[in-house]
Amino acid sequence: MRLAIGLAAAAWAVIGSAASAQDYRPTFHPDQLKGPPAGAFNEVLVLGSPHLSDLPDSFRAEQLQPLLTRLEAWRPTAVAVENLSGLQCDFMRRYPSRYAESVEAFCYDPSAAGRALGMDVPTANAEVERLLEAWPKAPTAADRRRLAALFLAAGEPGSASVQWLRLPAAERVAGDSLTAEMAAALDRRMTRKNEVDLVAAVLAARLGHERLWAVDDHTADSATPPDEEEAQAKAIMAAWDNPYVQARKDADQRLYADLEHPDGVLNIYRDYNTPDTQMVVYRSDFGATHVEPSPQAFGRRYLGYWETRNLRMVANMRDVLGRYPGTRMLTIVGASHKGYYEAYLNQMHDVRLVSSDEVLR
Template sequence: MRATFRLALGAALAVGGVVASLTAQAQPARFDPRRYRDFAGPASQVLVLGTPHLSGMPDTFRPEQLAPLLDRLAAWKPQLVTIEALSGPQCEYLRRYAALHDDPAKDYCPDPSAAQRALGLDMAGATLAAEAMLRAWPAAPSAGQRRRLAALFLAGGDPTSAVVQWLRLPANERRAGDGLDDALVAIVTKAQARRNENVQIAAVLAARLGLERVYPTDDHTADDEVSADPGYGKAIGAVWDNPYIKQRLAKDAALNAAIAQPGGMLSLYRAYNDPAEAETVYRSDYGAALNEASPQRYGRRYAGWWETRNLRMVANIRAVLAKQPGARLLTIVGASHKQYFDAYLDMMHDVAVVDAQTVLR
């Protein structure tokens, strides 16, 4: 009896081992979207341009210093341009749910009320009217059509696209009319002069290339009330007191000091988009935050917010790219986002991430 039992147990163990071995061998590899690159037609190309926020540049900055950068971007011929700005519809959502999101609309959203009053349209009405106008857009639009579209973009909370239309008008047609009253002309003229990469790079480039708009793709729906906690601000301030931050600040100071020199701004953009910068940026900020040791885990909450924001921004960019598969898309975003954008966009099946250094040579 015991011999029979031992024999049966041994057989069972042997069979179990074989099954376990076969199961292990049959276990599929973890799904990785990057392995599946088969699709019809050419790949969509995305160039992520990391940028400093031009509003914070020193007084020696002049928009004309961007000419060498603009020349190289224009030579790449993007067909779609996205910017780090909130869309009008998201701004409307954030205003409605300000208590849930620490009211980012007050910091990041333009006031479209003057344009909405002038046109008699609310946010949804203006946004839908602009989209309908673009769907029926003629090959050679009149000056009146451009003024009307600019007014709709203002009412829909997209002043950068309004600037694109304004720049595409002949100088003698940049005047009131077709929905643009004198107050709105003042708004779009002021927007055109802003020291802001959305205008001085994206809008200027879009107009130069004959594009009709840019696409706001920022997202602040992950913002929440944690930032109002005094302990949160103190903890993140301590996170930023590290050698990598000091290294970045010293490098930025040297780059800023040279922007007035020939090619100074182009050198700055080459440095900001150098792949070697990604590690320093991470260690100085989100990598340091992940190791912040407060019981509230403020640092991990901060890093979680950052990853969520980047994922939602990239999702918005992906949605724009899906409108025109195979197109070249330029996305202009604060330099700290660049490595996340490159990594997340590289996971898309039919998207090729373009080396910024090659374009900026």
């Protein structure tokens, strides 16, 4: 009898603890403690983007003009992009047992530029910061070519593109530490079907910026054990086999079919940034993996990686905003990140979110 009573008491204690954890709500709400600060707020506009490489072959760069016009009118003072920083990639290269696949997939290779300048990635980054700290109001073409070369050696090709675009066409030539190979690579980047080169770098150059901010983060990546690869893939694919995934595919098909309309690309961005789309994204992907039932918890492990990645991406943006209070930041990211970006950024005391619906109207 005593054993039965003890077991019952233990069971009720576990149930009570679970209920308490479920019912508990924190009383501290940073999102409600917004100041106002001394000076201007940091403002952030999150632009959920398609990956332009996925658009049909009929896509042309000039179709981005209605989007670029609206973003330029908002006048951001900083542009953040879904690229890994050169410094993070340098760290990841030192840990190949965990990050070799991620480095291969996501990291720009700065080795040729580094050899040309005689610098490793940290040294090139330090030299970039030193130059920008004392950057002249009217830099020469030689200054910009030198800075572009340093950005390449620092592992920051998006920022090198900004410098290249700020040069007159006749000055986009080798020289001042920039080799012929680097110049050719920058010319190729100007025509890549990529939102960093065709949207972020073009906009930053139009606005007179000197760089982009690479805020992606893949330090939560880890290689799947070989004996789990097949089961993991099967579990995640099963979670993704749901009507919300099909709804996203159907919506894309409709949007892509209208690409030739003068606002065809702009309408894709308008659709990708609505609250309804953010919920469909969640239900099709992260909400589905949250309840994936494999005993190895493959879905929850994937969800943990995703949330960690977004938290670290937002932390990278917050770092920039902390260094430069009063920044108006446009952050361009794959549309699946938008809801998480806004939810996490909104927790920051010194950040005010801007409606993309208003800017893209």
